[in-house]
Amino acid sequence: TRTSVTILGLGAMGTALARTWLAAGHPLAVWNRTPARAAVLAAEGARAADSAAEAVAANSLVIACLLDDASVDEALAGTDLAGRDLVNLTTSTPAQARARAEWARERGARYLDGGIMAVPPMIGVPEAGGYVFYSGSRELFERHQETLGVPVGTRYVGEDAGFAALYDVALLSAMYGMFAGAAHAFALIRKEDIDPASLAPLLADWLVAMAPSVHQTAGQLRSGDYTKGVVSHLAMQVAGMPTFVSTAEGQGVSPELLSPYFELMRRRLSEGSGEEGLTGVIDLLVH
Ligand code: NDP
Secondary structure (H helix, E strand, O other): OOOOEEEEOOOHHHHHHHHHHHHOOOOEEEEOOOHHHHHHHHHOOOEEOOOHHHHHHHOOEEEEOOOOHHHHHHHHOOOOOOOOEEEEOOOOOHHHHHHHHHHHHHOOOEEEEEEEEOOHHHOOOHHHOOEEEEEEOHHHHHHHHHHHOOOOEEEEOOOOOOHHHHHHHHHHHHHHHHHHHHHHHHHHHOOOOOOHHHHHHHHHHHHHHHOOHHHHHHHHHHHOOOOOOOOOOHHHHHHHHHHHHHHHHHOOOOOOOOHHHHHHHHHHHHOOOOOOOOOHHHHHHOO
16 A cells, blocks of 8 residues: 655645655645645545644655745644654755754654755656755655655755755756856847857757766865866966957957856966866855
């Protein structure tokens, strides 16, 4: 028999998760602050609870997928979590996740925090490659790994409850850097007779080709030798910066997305690190 699941929060994400458990035959209890959303799931076979307390009482595995950390406080106030396996998929900071783990422990619950690396259309679609980072109770994760893996893949990243949030934010932060670079690239061609759709595949392939450079970065951070394997020296790259700035100016494009990174590269070079690549910039960021 399939593990029974309680899910609190039926927004876009909670509803997508809930449907995959229903489809896989897991008995499902649902609760949502606005009852209409729970009624939709009830029509699909879930049991709609009248209160969060009732939903929590229904099953030992309790999933929360709410807006933010404050809404978890509000929703779970007045529920009895003793003996429950609480899996919190609500996006939070590492500090909030650690505090929530302690909060759950004080209430007699095991705790697992999750960071969802997927958007709702990727839930229940294994080939889309989405997954959830999990951290906190290893025992809870191992016991429920199969059930947790029904909607989307699972990656356990350690006992520190804050790590799932940390990995989540790390990946999304890198993504925003990529979006910033792509925005600048599109801006450069904006006023020309160039079809953005002809740049897009070139851009996508180039970003994919450059992405494995993170492995070299990691190797350098591990060894402490930031010159190892470097083919594009910082001195050369800084010498090339005027090309980027002048090109942007010539195209009537603000360099403001690139400038902060360039500034860090210059600072690192001024400290005498011309033989390095770009890894030294990381040390300038860490206080
Ligand atoms: P939605 O805005 O669609 O849903 C928010 C949910 O939180 C609703 O169920 C809402 O209830 C509930 N809620 C908000 N405030 C409270 C409160 N004070 N008390 C009780 N319930 C409350 O968000 P999503 O479903 O998209 O997101 C849920 C979580 O998943 C978030 O933490 C989000 O960061 C994360 N996530 C979402 C992704 C996405 O692409 N959607 C991707 C990755 C993570 P009500 O219906 O009553 O308003």
